[in-house]
Amino acid sequence: MSLASEQLEKLLREKTCTIGVIGLGYVGLPLAVEYAKKGIKTIGIDVVEEKVAMLNRGENYIADINSEWVKEIVTSKTFSATTDFSVCSECDIIFICVPTPFTVNKDPDISHIVDSTRGVTNSLRAGQLIILKSTTFPGTTEKYVKPILDEAGLKCGSEYFLAFSPERIDPGNKVWHTANTPIVVGGITENCTKLAVLANEIIISKVVPVNSPGVAEMEKLLENIFRSVNIALVNELAQLCDRIGVNIWEVVEAASTKPFGFMPFYPGPGIGGHCILIDPYYLSWMAREYDFVTNFITLAAEVNESMPFYVRSMIIKEIAKQPVSLASANILILGMAFKKDVDDLRHSPALRIAELLLEEGITNITYHDPYIPTTKIGETIYTSTKSITPELLSSANVVVITTDHSVFDYEMIVKHSKVVLDTRNACKHIKDATNVVLLGDGK
Ligand SMILES: NC(=O)c1ccc[n+]([C@@H]2O[C@H](COP(=O)([O-])OP(=O)(O)OC[C@H]3O[C@@H](n4cnc5c(N)ncnc54)[C@H](O)[C@@H]3O)[C@@H](O)[C@H]2O)c1
Structure with missing residues (x-):
């Protein structure tokens, strides 16, 4: 020494x-x-x-x-x-x-x-x-x-x-x-x-x-790729469940009763933050130097990054059921942060969904997020509404729950909205709600 x-x-x-x-x-x-x-x-x-x-x-x-x-x-x-x-x-x-x-x-x-x-x-x-x-x-x-x-x-x-x-x-x-x-x-x-x-x-x-920095560097990537791949798996199955009319959330809960060999992951509007979205790319980039293709990483990224597009198509489908054009439809996005109860907007799927709506000519977008007072969507700065009121909810053609913050009053949201598109199963406790469209439910 x-x-x-x-x-x-x-x-x-x-x-x-x-x-x-x-x-x-x-x-x-x-x-x-x-x-x-x-x-x-x-x-x-x-x-x-x-x-x-x-x-x-x-x-x-x-x-x-x-x-x-x-x-x-x-x-x-x-x-x-x-x-x-x-x-x-x-x-x-x-x-x-x-x-x-x-x-x-x-x-x-x-x-x-x-x-x-x-x-x-x-x-x-x-x-x-x-x-x-x-x-x-x-x-x-x-x-x-x-x-x-x-x-x-x-x-x-x-x-x-x-x-x-x-x-x-x-x-x-x-x-x-x-x-x-x-x-x-x-x-x-x-x-x-x-x-x-x-x-x-x-x-x-x-x-x-x-034994080495390399093991520590690689194990961190394994942790994050493990999450990315498993989230992608349920995101893919959620889309299948939408077609066949089976509730993916119930499927995951049921599978979770197995006391060994299974760990629950949940679908959603996409992944965000500074970790699981980005880190897998670090490894796939490095692998290329060794003539190695990290197929799992690529496939998981493909599925997870397609989810905001999938949610956009669900929103358009709901607008199409109403006597309103895309250009005049009002969309209320609830939750802009990339996950619940945080103030982190980095690579947020909610933000991506909002950008994709703008690209489709759906410009009447309002959002509420107590953690994100302002955000830039496209070229415009948007400000979160002060609160979620019955008037705000009823004036929206589609209310989209993109982030399931604990402070949201989901009973009130469902009660006053025309249609709630729930991408997080946040309204699961509300019985017999006919105006809730759940991602991965097919109803
Ligand atoms: N946020 C998480 O949950 C999380 C979890 C695990 C690992 N990580 C990893 O940890 C690292 C940091 O992430 P974070 O979320 O804390 O990022 P962050 O953006 O919240 O914080 C990084 C800070 O570094 C500062 N900074 C940038 N360049 C600098 C420089 N040259 N010198 C001094 N300061 C500089 C920035 O101003 C910022 O305050 C990343 O590699 C991330 O992948 C993040």
Whole structure:
């Protein structure tokens, strides 16, 4: 063991280390808050000045984080934020939690990882541990991040340390959060893994070491591809059920009574967010380098990405049953966020459906989402209606439930709407509702 490694291990065991978190979004901010809550000096780094200024005023912008915690850690000076990467030199552990989007052609864009790694490299010193948390393709840590850090002239594994540890946070989940969700860690060397495990164990109850960053990178993709493929399977079966008049939701519930070998997944208007829609493409892009075609990923993407189109055709079918043209039909979209009870709009299927309606000449679109006050659909900025009123519901030709937020009053929605197109089975408890058209029911 090297001196740098021994010194870092001592800091970690005594919990006297300083933590740096680059990228203060859905992943980075909860992580930073968790360390700071333990009384560990934590510095957040982000390129967006407004976020940094808000945090330094003690203001929180992530729904899952208790705003009081942010106030407390800022007031006690345990946490501060900055746009200045030179503070990295003060940090013993640096987590990189920046976005990993795709390009318009759905190729990986790891430019945020590369940029932030460069920011770290400029002040890299002996005894620092860098942990990449952004989801990415196998080989990123070893082939892209390490060579940049190596430019500082230090040796990985003895002078500085590097590991990959994928994030599993599930925004909106009331049970599983940063501290109680087990995570996987794979370091470049055994020593890197050991130190990264110790660093994570300060705040996380179960840390699972694996033999390389590649295993950790790949297992994260497996988790997300597993979801994408299984959601695609039920989405495809939902379309079949629509044809044959069998309720897919009842089918899934019935299958779920099997105590082994089955796990329920539910259909919907499509998938969104920053994970299961994007991450599978990272692997299929990488596979091409090895003359390998990831058929499951492609097929799942094809089905899931066709769902907003499918919902659009269901909406048009409902309009066609009424004495109104497409151009004058009023559509009310309930829920713009990509999933229930979150404020995340990224790649939201509701947004995609709205765009597809506009393309079809259906321009009278209104939406309500308490989590998304405004959004751009096509070239226009739309504002959420203040509330859902009986008048609003009855004035719509079709009310589409795209996101099943818990705060919605579904009884009221069904009572006052002409037609409710329910893509989430949100109205399942309402008995004998003749005006509800359920995706995957065929009635
Ligand atoms: N959101 C989730 O539920 C979730 C779950 C698991 C994994 N992930 C993965 O975690 C990573 C981060 O996702 P997120 O949802 O937190 O993204 P986010 O957009 O909410 O936050 C990322 C933050 O990084 C900042 N940033 C961008 N480039 C930067 C740079 N060069 N230097 C410093 N800061 C920079 C942005 O301003 C933003 O505040 C992604 O790889 C994502 O796939 C996300």
